Structures are given as structure tokens and as C-alpha cells.
Amino acid sequence: MGIEPGLTPAAEEEMMRQLLEFQADQIEMVLQGHRVRARVTGGVVTPRWISFQLVPEVAARVSKIFGLSEELALRLGAESVRISRRGSQIQIDVPHPNPQTVHLLPLLRSLPNLPKQSAVLGLDESGTPLVLRLTSPDVAHVLVAGTTGSGKTALVRSIALSLALFNRLGDVQMVFIDPKGSGFAPFVQGVNGGVLPHLLRPPVRDVHRAVFLLGEMVEEMVRRDQRRISEPRIVIFIDELADLMEQGGKAMDRLMTRLTQRGRSAGIHLIACTQKPLVAAIGSITRSNFPVRLVGSVASADDAKIAAGIPNSGAEKLLGRGDFVLVAKGQIRRFQAAYVSDDEIRNVVGRMQGSRAQSRRWLEEEESAASAAATGTDGKATTPRPRRRISSMFGHQLRLIK
Template sequence: MSTISLQQIMAARFRTSAHADNQTKTLMEVLGLSTKAAVARLAIGRSLSLGKLTEEQVDAKGLEIPASSLFTQDDVAIWVGLILTHARTSGSAATEGMDTFRGLLRQHWHRGAGLLYDDWRNSNEDFDDFVGTLVKRRADLPDRSVLQSEGTREKAENTAAADQSGQLIRSLSEIGVNAEVKGVVHGPRLTRYRVALRDVNQLDKLKRGLERLALAMSLQQQMPTLSAGDEARTVMIDVPRPRDTWRVEGKQALIDALRTVPSNGQHLIVSPGVDVVGKPIQFDLTTAPHLLVGGATGQGKSVCVHSLLVSLITKHSPSTLRLALMDPKQVEFGVYSSSRFLWRDSMAVGGPACRTMIDDLVAEMDDRYRRLSELNVNSIADAAKRGMHLPFIVACIDELADLVLQDRDVEQKIVRLAQMARAAGIHLILATQRPDAQTFRGLLRSNVPARIALTVQKSSESQIILDEPGAEDLLGRGDMIVKLSGTDAVRAHGYLLSLTDVESLVRK
């Protein structure tokens, strides 16, 4: 389980097979239990008492339940330890990754529910006889300290760094700040410390001393970040951890984040990643209404763009969304070449084709405004109430710099789209590896208010993307800052999606 942690498990949701789900509901009624989770624990425990899981294919069509119902913070390590130990000793499966753990839990739940149901039938459906069977079979769970001594808890929490509260307090003292740690949360890459200041007048000293704090804590070139706390006299200090403790959020995390998003075709919800404590970040592109994604080569810009596009495809149909994809460098959007979501059923590949598509988008915008005017409405949402349904068009340019530097006239057309296209249901995602004043000039910047900055080389580049420094201190590998219009900047970590992951999600 080297790639997941207990926090990741507690944030997940689990399900069993459809057949076992029905058996679980029956057992709920038999035992007078109010939740499926209570039966699931009995079923998993029943299965863990047996040997290797069979090769039976188990579907995942039962209704899912949150891990917070199935486990508690106090006993999750025990359950995870038992499942992993069973897999290791019986050779059931390689225990790497969240998908594998989901599969193991689903199989145990499926097998155990069937066995419990058989116990109920074999007791002639007599409650006292059935409960007596359960009591006689019950085995005490191992003591927590035994599990910890065997290293099970450490394996399950491999990505959680040791608590550095003491070192943080000592380091704060070295820069002249007296404080006390009130809480700790281990996120995917950072550990968040809730710190109470003994003297609020020392807040300015803390803000000015972050570089010295990094030096005192031996953070190398990584910088801690400071944000407001949730109570008087408190602040949040996010401290980067070594890379070998990072938890990677991938395809399944993105799917889980989008499960709460409605599929009504009225919004453009995207999720570029999770925040510093592992909660999904989501926003609506219809209110953004246009987005710039910038970062240095190799820092995760392309993967971020894929996450945004996959978010849209997952929650829409071609009747409510079309993608106008422009790829001047001819390298990024091949995976979408056969997608049913393509605007006019094609992509623009290469500079000339991209310029033509921008002209077509401007013409489309003008035509839509003409049609809206005929209906005497101001937006496609109002037009839909009158019976005219127009799909959203999300226009994505992979490398803005290449396009703008080749033809300055293109910039003016993009600016016109940014100024006017929102009401017509056309929204822009502009991506660049060269965020500078020549490729993202003032008029365009003022009309593209939503920004995502990945790691950049200089503070001046961060200033171009975010209108403030900070992106030069990011950790790379998808670490980002998300800044939406009218809100504070938020630190985030992008989903890690392979091209295979993207292809599987695009194939819809």
C-alpha cells in the first residue's frame, strides 16, 4: 500500500457487488441494524477469517458507502492492517494502489455477505440461533499495539510524514515568534500546522521570516506558506514534505471528485486537483468565465489541461458541450481526435488551422448573438427557456505563445472572444509555457480573470499569470496555485493522469 494513506482511504467511497448489496439489506433487517456499514464490517470480518480469495469476478454495482461510515479514525488502521495482512499471507493480490485496495475490500464484503446469508438460512431464519452462531465464531481483533509493532500501520500510512510540530515550534522561536501547535493535517504533499500565536503582534515578523523559517527547518529550496487560521490568534503554516512521502492523486480521485457534480448540462464544472489537505478543488467555467493555465516546461501544464477537459466530458453529452481544440505544436490533443465532443467534428492542428478555427469561433459568436437578439434574450441560458438549445463551446489553445507570436492579429480576435463570448456560451482555456508580457498582454490579461499557475522559473512569470508572486516557489510535478476572480489564491496539487487514463475517460 505504498501509494495510499489512511487519509486517502477515509476520503474514499466503497461498494460491493449488486448481489451482496441485496444480501446486506436483508441482513440489516434481520439484525435490526440501521446502516449497511454495520453489516459490511461483519461481512468483511467473516471473510478475513478464511483463506485466499477466489478468482471469482465480482462486480461493483452495489450502492456505495463512504469510508467514514465503514471505518472510524480510531479503527481504520486495524481494518486496513487486517486486509493487507490477509492479502500478503494468502497471496490474494499485490497491495499497490487505491484501486487494488477497493477490489480487496469489495471481494471480502461480497464473500462475507454471502457466508452470513448462508448462516442465516442454515439457522432456519431463527434470530437467536443466528446470533448465537455469530457469537461463537467471533474472534477478537488484534490489539492496536501489536499491529503497530509489526509495522502494519506504518505501511498503510507510508506517505504520512513524522509530526514535525516540535521542530516547527523551535524554528519559529529562532525567528522570534512564540507559538503553539494546535493541530496537524497531513495532506498529499504538505503538512498543515494549525498554529496559535502567543502575541498577535508577531504576525508581521512571521510573514517576513518565512525564508528563515525554511532554513531553520532544513527545507532546502522549498518554502512554507502562511494563511489565515480559523480562530483568533491562529494561522495555518503549510510545510512541504520530502518527495518520498508524497501521496499521488490520480484517475480515481478525479472520478470521485466529479461524482458530486450534477450532469444537467447547465454548468461547466472542472476539477484541476486537490487542495493541500486533499479535498477536491472545483469551479464553474461558466462563471470564470475564461482561464489561463501557465507553467514552465515539464511542470504539469498539459496534464492539468487534460484534467480540465476530462472533467467537462465526464459530466456532459455532445448535445450540451463541444470542444474546439487548437494545437499549434501538433503534440497534445491526439487522444481526442475521435471524440464525439469535437466542435465541427475536427481539431485544429498547426498554426494555420488554429487561426482558421479562431476566425470560425468569432463567426459562431456573432451568429449566436444574432439568434439571441431574434429571441430578445441575453444568453444561451435564457434562450434555452425559449426552446433554443445551444451547446457550450469550450475553446482550448494548447500553446498560446506560439500562436500569438506567429500572428499578432490572432491576439485581437482572442481578446474579442474573451470580451464578448461568455453570454454566447463560448469559454476559453488558454495554456502557455512562456508566460511573459509579450504573449499575455494587458488587454488579454484583464479579460481572462481565472488563472492556474504551475511552477515557473521567475517571480516575474508568476506575476504575469497570477498578478502576484508565489508560483516560483511551488514544488513542481503538478503543484499549482488556483486563483479565481474575486477570491484568494488557493494552493493545489494536480491529478496525475497518464495518456491511458485520459483515453479511457475520453472514450465516452
């Protein structure tokens, strides 16, 4: 049972309500068939998942519920389901029959007050906007890992654009190191030749220039330490970190180590992407100084452990295309990364360059039909039966990682 395309909003809402009730009934039937007494009490619809909340009876064995993931997936016609514990409840995540993209610009329009020097990542499992605050002592630097197709470059682009839209030049400035030359290209190819005003330097592709640039950043770090200043924040974005470290040799390793160890206090942050977060590729000291990990789909449980820095992150079960887990302070939170297209970046950069002023008013222009996809719904809550509460309307509160 799925949702047919081309339906009116009212018909689609009714189809979704029927689907939610059907799947909730199927979950209860599977559990009852295995003599597990439990009840689906509600849930949340997000762009990629339908999350059901399950309350087991006192005598029910929770471990038995966790062992029924394959049976539940088979009954629901899903490739897989994810089962986790949330306080006194069990959460069962089922893939959305019509997965939706979380578009960055409509999502930003829905956030009237974003903390200073913070970046929007996307929507978490409860549909709450997930925000990363760079100035927090527990954030400092961010490592983004995942295989090709996981969406790590798209996520980093969204981070960069959200920082630019909500912060003036006196708050945040940026540096791009882009060996492939395509990851951050839209930021310097804006409409009418626009370039992102927040850039300190043109994007660097050559490894030797990257070493020189990072050397300048180390000198700036030392200068700031001596003067005890940390503003404006400088964010260094690096695509394909492992390849850069391999080609840059000891000089690159030495510079990266100094920046990751001492950069935060001077207001210098690194956000680095890699397909290979191995110790041999990026160095044990460098890797250990990334307290926040954003991990997309990886090939195996071993790769997931290396990328997340902790075991049992579940990254090997992610779906790709923006499906990520955030790992910070030993805690894991799954989220759908926000997406912004090349053309959207070029349009925003062109308007920002044209006025030389950074303002949220750019977000109020060019409203698109994708605004509904930013929250995963048309803005209306479903109307479930009295015994369950399934919500598909997401609030505008922020979940701040700090």
C-alpha cells in the first residue's frame, strides 16, 4: 500500500492517514503473532521516514522486539526497518513510500531566528530543524564522511550557504579548498559573475597552494592567540580531505594538526569531507580532533565505526542521498540533510554580490513549489483515529547542537 502520485492535497492526506493506520495495524499484528504485547500509540512523518512509537506492556521482552526487524520489514513491504529505544517507548522507523527532498531555502524561510554563527543541517527524525552552532566548545571542527552518492558535498554546500545567509562578513568568513574544482564552484559562479562575498580567498584546487593557504591560516591563528581575538569566525571547507592529506605529505599533516588542536580558540573552524576516514589517510591526531561527525552511507559496519568514531552508529544501514547520522559527545542523531541546487546557489550569490549586503530578505524571494518539501508536508497535520496520534506537521523549534 502506497501513495499514488498526482492526487489532490486532500486526497493525498487521506491516503497517508490510511497508510499510517494500515502500517500501525500490521506492526501490532506481527508483534502479537510472536506473543509480544505492545501497542502503537503514535508517530511522526518525516521526508524519508515514518516513525511509529510503540509502548510495550510491562511483561514484554524488549530484546524480542529488536529481533523482529526482518519480520516487520517483510510484513510492511519495506526493504528494512530500524528499531531503537526512546526513553520508555520503542521507535520503529519505516521508509517513506514517497521520499521527499528537504530543500534548504524554504527551510530557512521557516526559521525566523537562527542563532549567530550557526549552520542548518536539515531535519532530524522528529521533523525538527537541526542546527550546528560553531561557537560551541563541543563543536569546533566537523568531519563529514560517506561514500559517493551519500550526499556529503551537498550537505557541506548547505552548511556554507546557510552560514552566509544568516551572518554578515564581520561574523563569518570562509575559505574553500576544492581539489576536484566542482564541489564549491557555484559559490564563485553566481549570476552576473557574482562571487560569495564571505570568501577570504578564491577557492584553491592545487595541493601546493592548499598547503600555503593553510600555512596562512596557522599564522592567523597565532596572531589571534596573541591578541586574544576570535572574530570574525573563519570556516575552512575542505573537500576530499584524505586525498589532500595523502598528496600534501608531512607538511599538510602538520598544519592540519595545529589547526584542529588550537583553531577553535582563535575562531578558526574546519569542515572537511572525506570518503576514506582512515587513520592512515588523515592521521590519528587530525581525526581525533573532529568532535562532530556527520556520517552518510558507508559500505560496512567497520567503515561506519571508523567514520563515526564510535561503534553501533548504524551508518552502514543509511539509505544515501542525504540520509545522515550526527555523532557528537557519544550521542547519535539521524537526520535528512538539506539540499540546495547549483542554480539556487548561483542566484543567491548573484544577489548578495550585487548589493554587498547580507540579509535574510534574499530568502523571501523566488518562492517555489518546493516549500512544502522543506517540511515534508503541505503544512497540515493528519487526522488519525483517537487511539493513535500520527503527526506530519513539523514545528519551527530548533534542535541546537552545542
